[in-house]
Amino acid sequence: MRLEDIKTIGIVGAGQMGRGISQVCATAGYQVLLVDVAEPPLTEALVKIRAGLKRAVEQGSLTDHQAGAVPALIRPKVQLDQLRDVQLVIEAIPEDLAMKQELLTELNRVCQPQTVLASNTSSMSITKLGAASGRPDRVVDLQLHESGPRDATRRSRVRPRNIRANIASGHRSGETAGESPCGGQGRAGVHREPCPDSDDQ
Numbered sequence: 001m002r003l004e005d006i007k008t009i010g011i012v013g014a015g016q017m018g019r020g021i022s023q024v025c026a027t028a029g030y031q032v033l034l035v036d037v038a039e040p041p042l043t044e045a046l047v048k049i050r051a052g053l054k055r056a057v058e059q060g061s062l063t064d065h066q067a068g069a070v071p072a073l074i075r076p077k078v079q080l081d082q083l084r085d086v087q088l089v090i091e092a093i094p095e096d097l098a099m100k101q102e103l104l105t106e107l108n109r110v111c112q113p114q115t116v117l118a119s120n121t122s123s124m125s126i127t128k129l130g131a132a133s134g135r136p137d138r139v140v141d142l143q144l145h146e147s148g149p150r151d152a153t154r155r156s157r158v159r160p161r162n163i164r165a166n167i168a169s170g171h172r173s174g175e176t177a178g179e180s181p182c183g184g185q186g187r188a189g190v191h192r193e194p195c196p197d198s199d200d201q
């Protein structure tokens with residue numbers, strides 16, 4: 001899978017991370033299918049994404065025009081099989097090994113063989129998750145962070161500017177270094193993006 005082949009991204013879990021990741025992926029121009037188990041978290045996510053876009057405009061990091069185009073790119077779904085034609089799936093469900101393993105097994109069944117499955121896990125072995133998926137060579141650790149604009153630590157953020165770099169540098173299951181399944185150079189360990197002082201969304 002080449003980075004430029006990715007047009008539509010499936011995001012599973014519409015909680016704190018899933019909605020932030022959806023927002024930056026759509027702001028970067030990707031079509032997003034956002035999946036959760038029920039409508040309420042999806043509705044809440046879309047409300048919060050709109051609020052996040054409004055803040056971005058107020059802060060001058062997005063124009064009205066840019067922000068206005070984002071919501072239409074995010075389509076909420078409650079069925080996993082809607083992800084059958086996406087090129088990349090990023091899971092952002094709760095940090096529970098059995099849940100994530102079950103989800104990856106299901107995604108392996110639903111998605112095309114070439115689809116890359118990424119996990120936003122903050123603590124789990126990507127190799128263990130990859131083994132459960134049935135496609136370990138196409139599972140990457142894509143840990144993204146959501147620090148709101150008012151987060152005093154400002155350690156790291158998911159940013160449209162470098163979402164592609166994040167995708168390209170995902171750490172593959174069973175890999176310590178080398179080329180990532182999305183092209184680009186994979187990195188050993190978890191990729192953390194720096195948060196420069198300036199706003200660059």
Ligand SMILES: NC(=O)c1ccc[n+]([C@@H]2O[C@H](COP(=O)([O-])OP(=O)(O)OC[C@H]3O[C@@H](n4cnc5c(N)ncnc54)[C@H](O)[C@@H]3O)[C@@H](O)[C@H]2O)c1
Nearest residue numbers: 013014015016017018036037041092093094095120121122
């Ligand atoms: N919150 C953070 O600051 C942070 C930072 C880095 C990484 N992470 C990691 O990101 C992941 C998500 O964390 P979060 O804080 O966003 O969780 P969250 O609890 O806010 O959201 C999880 C969402 O996943 C949904 N969900 C659960 N099972 C599902 C399934 N089978 N299919 C579809 N949706 C499902 C839930 O309904 C919920 O909306 C975790 O692995 C966490 O460790 C979180």
